[in-house]
Amino acid sequence: MKNYPYYLFLILLFNISCNDELxxxxxxxxxxxxxxxxxxxxxxxxxxxxxIKYQSVEIKSRRTLDSIFKSVPDSIDSTTVRKIIMTLxxxxxxxxxxxxxxxxxxxxxxxxxxxxxFPRFYPAxxxxxxxxxxxxxxxxxxxxxxxxxxxFAAVNSGKERTPSFPGRYSLVWKDRLRRSxxxxxxxxxxxxxxxxxxxxxxxxFVMPGRPVSHSCLRQFLDDAEWLFKWGEGAKRDSLGxxxxxxxxxxxxxxHFDYTRKVGGPWLDFTSNRDGLVALPENPLEVEEALIxxxxxxxxxxxxxxxxxxxxxxxxxxxxxxIIRPQVKLTPSINFNELRRQKQAEKMKKxxxxxxxxxxxxxxxxxxxxxxxxxxxx
Numbered sequence: 583m584k585n586y587p588y589y590l591f592l593i594l595l596f597n598i599s600c601n602d603e604l605x606x607x608x609x610x611x612x613x614x615x616x617x618x619x620x621x622x623x624x625x626x627x628x629x630x631x632x633x634i635k636y637q638s639v640e641i642k643s644r645r646t647l648d649s650i651f652k653s654v655p656d657s658i659d660s661t662t663v664r665k666i667i668m669t670l671x672x673x674x675x676x677x678x679x680x681x682x683x684x685x686x687x688x689x690x691x692x693x694x695x696x697x698x699x700f701p702r703f704y705p706a707x708x709x710x711x712x713x714x715x716x717x718x719x720x721x722x723x724x725x726x727x728x729x730x731x732x733x734f735a736a737v738n739s740g741k742e743r744t745p746s747f748p749g750r751y752s753l754v755w756k757d758r759l760r761r762s763x764x765x766x767x768x769x770x771x772x773x774x775x776x777x778x779x780x781x782x783x784x785x786x787f788v789m790p791g792r793p794v795s796h797s798c799l800r801q802f803l804d805d806a807e808w809l810f811k812w813g814e815g816a817k818r819d820s821l822g823x824x825x826x827x828x829x830x831x832x833x834x835x836x837h838f839d840y841t842r843k844v845g846g847p848w849l850d851f852t853s854n855r856d857g858l859v860a861l862p863e864n865p866l867e868v869e870e871a872l873i874x875x876x877x878x879x880x881x882x883x884x885x886x887x888x889x890x891x892x893x894x895x896x897x898x899x900x901x902x903x904i905i906r907p908q909v910k911l912t913p914s915i916n917f918n919e920l921r922r923q924k925q926a927e928k929m930k931k932x933x934x935x936x937x938x939x940x941x942x943x944x945x946x947x948x949x950x951x952x953x954x955x956x957x958x959x
Contacts, residue, residue, distance in 0.1 A: 630702065631691075631693075631695070631696040631702075631854060632689075632696070633853055633854065633855055634687050634688060634689045634691075634696065634697065634853060634854045635687070635688045635689075635852065635853050636670070636685045636686065636687055636688070636851055636852055636853055636854070636856075637685070637686055637688060638683050638684070638685055638686075638849070639683065639684055639685070639686045640681065640682070640683050641678055641679070641680060641681070641682050641683070641684060642680065642681070643680055647675070647678065650667070650686055651663060651664070654690050655690075657692075658690045658691070658692055659692055662690075662692055662694070663690055665694060665802070665804070666687065666690060666694060666697060667684070667686065668736065668789075668802060669694060669697065669722075669734070669735065669736045669802075670684075670685050670686075670687065670697060670848065670851075671684045671685060671791060671845070671848070671849070672721045672722070672736040672737075672738065672789065672791045672792075672845075672846065672848060673736075673738075673789050673790055673791030674788065674789045674790075674802070677788075677789070677790045677791055683849065684849075685848065685849055685851060687854070694734055695731060695734055696854060697734065697854050698724060698731060698734035698854075699717065699720055699722055699724075699734075699848075699856075699857045699858055699859050700715060700717075700722075700723075700724030700731055700734060700858075700859050700861070701731065701858065701859075701861065702730070702731045703729055703730060703731065704726050704729045704730075704731070704861055705729060706729075706861065706862070706863055706864060706865055707726050707728070707729045707861075707865055708728055708729035709728070709729075710726070710728065710729070710831070710865070710866070711727065711728065711814075712725070712726070712727055712812070712813070712814060712830045712831075713725075713726050713830065713831045713832075713833070713865060714726075714753075714809075714813070714830060714831070714832045714833070715833050715835065715859065715861060715865070716737065716739075716746075716799065716832065716833065716834045716835065717835050717836060717859045718739050718746055718748060718793075718834055718835060718836045718837055718838055719835075719836035719837060719838055719839065719846075719847065720836075720846065720847060720848060720857055720859065721736060721737050721738060721739060721792075721793070721838070721846055721848070722734065722735065722736050722737060722848075723735055723737055723799070724859070725809070725812065732812075733805070733808060733809070733812070735801060735802070735805040735808075735809075736789065736801070736802065736805070737784075737799045737800060737801055738787075738789050738790065738791065738792060738793060738794055738795060738799075738800040739793045739795060739797075739798075739799055739800075739838065740793055740795050740796060740797040740798065741793050741794050741795065741796075742793070742838075742840040742906075742909055743909060743910065743911055743912040744795070744796045744797050744877065744911070744912050745793070745797065745837065745838070745904075745905070746782065746793070746795070746797050746798070746799060746834060747797075747834065747837075747871050747872060747873055747895075747899065747904070748834045748835055748836060748837060748871065748904065749833075749834060749868065749869050749870055749871025749872060750827075750831065750832070750833055750865075750866075750868040750869060750870050750871060751776040751777055751782070751831075751832040751833075751834065751870075751871055752776060752816065752826075752827045752828065752829040752830060752831050752832055753774055753775070753776050753813045753814060753815050753816065753829035753830040753832060754775045754776060754777070754778050754815055754816045754824055754829055755774075755775050755778070755815050755816065755824070756772075756773060756774040756775065756810055756813070756815055757773045757775075758771070758772065758773075758810070759771055759773075760773035760783075760785065762781075768787075770783070770785035770786065770787060770798075771785065771786040771803065771806060771807075772784075772785055772786050772801075772803075772806035772807050772809070772810040773785040773810075774809060774810055774813050774815075776829075776832045777871070777873070778824065778882075778885075779878050779879075779882040779883070779885060779886055780797060780873050780877060780878055780882075780914075781796075781797070781798075781879065781882075781914075782797050782798055782799075783798050783799070784798070784799045784801060784806065784809055784813075785798060785799075785800065785801065785806055786800070786801055786802070786803045786806035786807075787800040787801075788800070789801070789802060791845060791846075792845065792846065793838050793840070797877065813829070813830045814829055814830045815829045815830075816828045816829040817829070826887060827870075831865065831866060833862065833865055833868050834871065835859065835862070837904045840906070840909075870891075872891060872892075872895035872898055872899055873892060873895055874892065874895045874896035874899065874911060875889075875892040875893050875895070875896075876896065876911050876913045876914070877911060877912075877913070877914050878892060878914060879914045880914075896911065
């Protein structure tokens with residue numbers, strides 16, 4: 583009985599130790615569950631941004647737009663706010679007119695990816711270093727690195743008679759400040775070509791909020807600069823020639839609904855969950871783009887690979903409903919050559935007029951001499 587308190591102490595100590603071990607075990611189990619959850623999120627990449635509702639706002643005047651900017655918390659960068667509105671509406675702010683409706687998010691964040699119509703993760707591209715997916719119908723693109731979305735941006739693609747055709751392309755060459763080979767008055771910062779013969783390229787240019795280009799993909803300046811630095815051009819062979827499809831893959835999906843006269847489907851989105859793009863299961867197996875021969879400059883046709891595809895491309899695109907029956911495509915026009923021809927014709931006409939004037943000038947000269955002789959007499 584004398585040792586009873588001692589035994590009681592040992593039992594108490596053992597219970598405390600067991601409880602501590604049990605708590606530690608439970609803590610480890612919980613930590614493991616947390617780690618497992620994190621790993622499962624990383625593996626499945628199921629992250630989705632919070633749902634952000636959109637509202638359609640009629641712009642009565644410049645004050646309406648200013649009030650939207652002023653309502654955003656100071657914690658959100660003002661430049662980001664403007665970029666979000668421009669991207670959601672696919673246009674520069676100065677193209678927003680009075681009495682026009684635009685979509686405005688109820689919540690602004692500092693991350694433009696929260697408003698993306700492209701999934702945050704693209705499982706089929708997890709082994710692809712870089713790839714660009716362009717949604718022509720929704721006028722936007724997403725850039726992926728090993729399946730992870732790293733950029734969401736707006737585009738304004740080709741108008742109906744000079745459209746941007748769906749299919750697989752790849753980046754080829756780039757030029758910091760490009761003057762168009764078809765029209766030297768077109769100055770295009772941060773040009774990244776993705777079809778050499780057709781002259782199709784990403785570049786900065788005015789963004790009115792609809793397909794308006796000659797098949798190129800226009801962008802906002804900061805997006806054009808980012809893509810210019812991020813993308814990888816085509817590799818060259820031992821003779822210095824570009825290796826086809828060796829640059830960053832570019833996939834154009836869908837075609838625009840040109841029957842819509844104002845804006846595009848993005849104006850009907852009610853949240854950032856609307857308009858999500860269905861990505862191809864095998865992006866590198868997407869059919870190479872079909873481009874009608876009429877839209878290839880004549881001077882570039884001799885270098886075409888598989889020229890036959892370009893010859894039947896228009897019929898195929900019409901059969902697929904990509905080109906509407908009543909629409910006549912505009913041939914590729916070299917405006918620089920047209921100006922040279924007009925200038926040559928003008929010079930020829932001027933030279934002809936000078937030749938026609940020579941007999942008249944001779945008569946005037948003879949009459950002048952006769953007058954001088956009469957006066958001298």
